[in-house]
Amino acid sequence: MKGGGFGLSQTARLALLQRLARRRDGAEGAAAPAEEVSDPRGFAGLPGQRDFALIRAAGEALGLENPFFRPHEGVAGARTRIGGRDYLNFSSYNYLGLNGDPRVAAAAKAAIDRYGISASASRMVSGERPVHAALEAALAENYGAEACLAFVSGHATNVTVIGHLLGPRDLIVHDAAIHNSCAEGARLSGARRVAFPHNDWRAAEREMAAARRGAKRALLLIEGHYSMDGDVPDLARFAAIARRHEAWLMVDEAHSLGVLGATGRGVFEQCGVDPSEVDIWMGTLSKTLSACGGYIAGRRALVDYLKHSAPGFVYSVGLAPPLAAAALESLAILRAEPERVRRLQANATLFRDLARARGLDVGHSAGMAIVPVIVGSSVGAARLSAALFARGINVQPILFPAVPEASARLRFFLSAEHGEAEIREAVEATAAALAESGPLELPG
Known part of the structure; x- marks a missing residue:
C-alpha cells in the first residue's frame, strides 16, 4: 500500500504552490525577514534558508x-x-531497553561520585580515567580486535577519522546510503569519492576496479545495519572486494551492535565473517549502549595513530566518565543477557x-x-x-x-x-x- 491518500490532489498541490509563491514574494501580508539576504553579516542568505522557510510555510498551510x-x-x-x-x-x-535500566543508572552514578561529571580535559592532557580503558578493552574484545579508542561523539568519530586517514591522493568508495557523518568525513579528507548504488556489492567491485589504480590508499566504506532501510550488507562480499584491491574496509556499526547476530555482537556475527576481515570497526555508544559517543576498533597501530593524532580526539575533551561507565555496564548486560x-x-x-x-x-x-x-x-x-x-x-x-x-x-x-x-x-x-x-x- 504505497502512497495511500495522504498526498495532495493535483488541484491542492497547485494551490499550495501558488500560496507558497505568494508568501515567498511577500504577498498575503507576510512580514519581511528580519535579516535581508543583502546583509553581509546576516544569516538569511545561508544555503537552504529559503527552503526551510518554504517547508515551514507548507506545514502551516x-x-x-x-x-x-x-x-x-x-x-x-x-x-x-x-x-x-x-x-x-x-x-x-x-x-535493548537498557537506557533506564537500574544497573546502568547505578554505574553512571558511581562514576559521577568517583570522577565527577566531566573529564575536564583532553585525555592526552589530563582527562584520562580508568573507566575509559575498561570500556575500550571491552569493545575491542567484542570485535576480537587488538585495541579500541572512544570519542565524545559518534558523528565526530566518522568525520575526524575518515578526514584524518585519507587525503587528496586517496580514494573512498562508499555506499550511496552512507550516513552523513561518513560523507562529511570523506569530504573533509579531500579524497576522490565514488558512490555505488545502495547495498550493491557488484557495483562496488566495478567502481573500485575502475578507480583504484590511480589512488595511493583506498577505503571501502559501508554500514552494518542501514538506519533508513533497516537492511544488512553481504559483509563477506565486501571484505573480498577490499582484499582484492588492497583497500581498507570500514564498517559503521552504529545500528548493528546489540542488534545483529545471535548474541548482538554485530554484522560480522550475523554474516558469519571473521571480524579481522574488517580493518576499521566504527560504532556509537548512544543506541544499544545507552550513552553518547563513538569508537574505533581495529589493529593497535591504527588505534595508536589515531590516539596521538586524530584532531577530534587529541583536541577534544575526553568522554564523560559517567557515559563511559554507562556504556561499559550496558555492554556487560548485553553479554550476560x-x-x-x-x-x-x-x-x-x-x-x-x-x-x-x-x-x-x-x-x-x-x-x-x-x-x-x-x-x-x-x-x-x-x-x-x-x-x-x-x-x-x-x-x-x-x-x-x-x-x-x-x-x-x-x-x-x-x-x-x-x-x-x-x-x-x-x-x-x-x-x-x-x-x-x-x-x-x-x-x-
Whole structure:
C-alpha cells in the first residue's frame, strides 16, 4: 500500500504552490525577514534558508504540527510521555531497553561520585580515567580486535577519522546510503569519492576496479545495519572486494551492535565473517549502549595513530566518565543477557511481517530493529505521522531531501521492550490511517 491518500490532489498541490509563491514574494501580508539576504553579516542568505522557510510555510498551510523536537518527559523506551500524554513509542534507539535500566543508572552514578561529571580535559592532557580503558578493552574484545579508542561523539568519530586517514591522493568508495557523518568525513579528507548504488556489492567491485589504480590508499566504506532501510550488507562480499584491491574496509556499526547476530555482537556475527576481515570497526555508544559517543576498533597501530593524532580526539575533551561507565555496564548486560537481542529481533520481524501482510511497503528491511513504512510522498508521510500521533503512537516521518520524494516514509525503531499487542496495535493503526485517508485538499 504505497502512497495511500495522504498526498495532495493535483488541484491542492497547485494551490499550495501558488500560496507558497505568494508568501515567498511577500504577498498575503507576510512580514519581511528580519535579516535581508543583502546583509553581509546576516544569516538569511545561508544555503537552504529559503527552503526551510518554504517547508515551514507548507506545514502551516496544511495544518501540520511540527513533528520534530518534541520533548519527552521521561525515559523514552517502548512507551514515552509527551505533553502530559502517554504514547507508544517507535522513535528511539533504545533497542535493548537498557537506557533506564537500574544497573546502568547505578554505574553512571558511581562514576559521577568517583570522577565527577566531566573529564575536564583532553585525555592526552589530563582527562584520562580508568573507566575509559575498561570500556575500550571491552569493545575491542567484542570485535576480537587488538585495541579500541572512544570519542565524545559518534558523528565526530566518522568525520575526524575518515578526514584524518585519507587525503587528496586517496580514494573512498562508499555506499550511496552512507550516513552523513561518513560523507562529511570523506569530504573533509579531500579524497576522490565514488558512490555505488545502495547495498550493491557488484557495483562496488566495478567502481573500485575502475578507480583504484590511480589512488595511493583506498577505503571501502559501508554500514552494518542501514538506519533508513533497516537492511544488512553481504559483509563477506565486501571484505573480498577490499582484499582484492588492497583497500581498507570500514564498517559503521552504529545500528548493528546489540542488534545483529545471535548474541548482538554485530554484522560480522550475523554474516558469519571473521571480524579481522574488517580493518576499521566504527560504532556509537548512544543506541544499544545507552550513552553518547563513538569508537574505533581495529589493529593497535591504527588505534595508536589515531590516539596521538586524530584532531577530534587529541583536541577534544575526553568522554564523560559517567557515559563511559554507562556504556561499559550496558555492554556487560548485553553479554550476560543475549535473550534481549532475541526479543528485539523477534519484535522487528513480527512488525515487518504484519506490515507486509496488511499491504504496507516495508522495503528491504531485514526485520532486525528498523522497519520503514514507505508512503511515497513527504506530505503523505508527515500527515500519516500526525494521524498516528493523534492515536497515541509516536513515530517520525523521514522526508525529502533526507530521502528521495518517492521514498518518503515513517521509520519505526523497535525495542526488546515492545510487547506483541503493542506491535499489532501500531501496524493496524498505520494500515487503518492510510485506508481511511482520502485525497488531501488544501484548507482555506
